[in-house]
Amino acid sequence: MTGATLALEYRPFSLPLSSPLETADGRIESRDGFLIRVVDERGEDDGRPGDATVGYGEATPLAGWTESVSGCEAALERAREAIRSGGPSAALEAVDRQVAARHAVSLALADLQARREATPLYQYLGRGPMVGRVPVNATIGDGSPSETAADTREAADRGFGTCKLKVGIRSVEEDVERVRRAGEATGSGVTLRADANEAWTFEEAETALEAFDEIGLSVLEQPLPAGALEGHAALRARSDGVMIAVDEGMLEHGVDAICEAGAADAVVLKPMALGGIDVARKMAVWVTELGLTPIVTTTIDGVVARTGAIHLAASIPGIPACGLATAELLAEDLGRDPVLIENGAAVVPQAKGLGIDGVWER
Ligand SMILES: O=C(O)CCC(=O)c1ccccc1C(=O)O
Numbered sequence: 193m194t195g196a197t198l199a200l201e202y203r204p205f206s207l208p209l210s211s212p213l214e215t216a217d218g219r220i221e222s223r224d225g226f227l228i229r230v231v232d233e234r235g236e237d238d239g240r241p242g243d244a245t246v247g248y249g250e251a252t253p254l255a256g257w258t259e260s261v262s263g264c265e266a267a268l269e270r271a272r273e274a275i276r277s278g279g280p281s282a283a284l285e286a287v288d289r290q291v292a293a294r295h296a297v298s299l300a301l302a303d304l305q306a307r308r309e310a311t312p313l314y315q316y317l318g319r320g321p322m323v324g325r326v327p328v329n330a331t332i333g334d335g336s337p338s339e340t341a342a343d344t345r346e347a348a349d350r351g352f353g354t355c356k357l358k359v360g361i362r363s364v365e366e367d368v369e370r371v372r373r374a375g376e377a378t379g380s381g382v383t384l385r386a387d388a389n390e391a392w393t394f395e396e397a398e399t400a401l402e403a404f405d406e407i408g409l410s411v412l413e414q415p416l417p418a419g420a421l422e423g424h425a426a427l428r429a430r431s432d433g434v435m436i437a438v439d440e441g442m443l444e445h446g447v448d449a450i451c452e453a454g455a456a457d458a459v460v461l462k463p464m465a466l467g468g469i470d471v472a473r474k475m476a477v478w479v480t481e482l483g484l485t486p487i488v489t490t491t492i493d494g495v496v497a498r499t500g501a502i503h504l505a506a507s508i509p510g511i512p513a514c515g516l517a518t519a520e521l522l523a524e525d526l527g528r529d530p531v532l533i534e535n536g537a538a539v540v541p542q543a544k545g546l547g548i549d550g551v552w553e554r
Pocket residue numbers: 215329330331356387389439460489490491492514515516518
């Protein structure tokens with residue numbers, strides 16, 4: 193990239209969800225953020241950037257998980273100024289402490305470089321073999337036990353082999369009933385997970401875990417508040433077969449503290465909340481070395497960030513089902529989706545870079 197004159201541009205977007213996603217952390221109704229592009233201006237002959245001269249990124253802040261929308265915009269503005277004289281490293285430095293902004297800038301730079309090298313982004317990241325698909329889970333929002341059973345059944349009928357149920361909004365008894373009914377509606381061919389988003393006390397989590405063990409739940413994500421490292425470790429010790437995953441806890445404590453406390457079997461990695469797919473990839477390699485399972489998810493991102501997360505997952509060998517089938521939760525998107533979700537897997541784009549085109553023109 194040396195010698196290139198790079199320009200960074202950004203513009204705001206607002207994407208409503210098809211129906212609000214209730215989580216125990218709060219309700220998500222729309223996703224507002226910034227689409228960015230980095231253009232190598234020397235490569236433009238007709239004013240329209242060609243394949244090897246543009247990279248796309250997305251910053252979609254989420255309250256409680258990233259910086260605010262205004263903090264994100266201020267960071268992007270600093271990066272826009274910094275990239276002219278200081279290049280990529282100065283731009284990244286300008287967004288160093290704003291994770292969503294850093295996600296956008298690092299993704300656009302990686303997309304640009306992978307396009308120049310005529311390599312799909314996942315191979316640029318991992319230098320690994322060709323990967324055709326990554327397994328993905330369906331995300332099932334809150335609902336009554338019958339609604340949950342019907343939604344899970346519908347996802348299974350569409351080919352999902354793993355379904356993640358949002359829990360922690362109703363009583364523990366009702367959530368246990370929801371998971372039980374979802375299991376009965378789908379049978380043993382479908383793996384169930386549950387994500388409580390920090391909702392429970394230790395006693396509530398213990399009660400839920402006992403029932404989930406019996407039902408055969410696969411993963412229980414963030415049952416306790418992020419701070420409760422010892423609590424998660426104690427739940428793990430009591431679990432028969434249910435894996436304990438941390439998500440919010442991973443952001444609060446980092447990999448080393450999670451491992452030292454024995455707080456988790458699996459770690460959820462959200463590139464938007466971690467500062468980019470490059471950061472998330474390093475964490476995935478690190479947790480794998482320590483014997484933990486990485487799971488990649490989005491924060492219900494637009495097509496640019498979501499496709500980046502799919503490339504990230506494709507660059508991690510043996511990745512289990514990831515929370516990347518979130519396009520269907522959005523009523524609108526930034527552009528055409530290059531990723532087909534089929535039989536519980538995302539078909540990984542094999543074009544150069546992200547494999548995204550035509551988003552800027554919209
Ligand atoms: O993992 C999934 O299936 C979808 C992503 C998801 O659940 C999520 C989406 C937005 C914010 C937080 C979360 C979460 O995992 O807690």
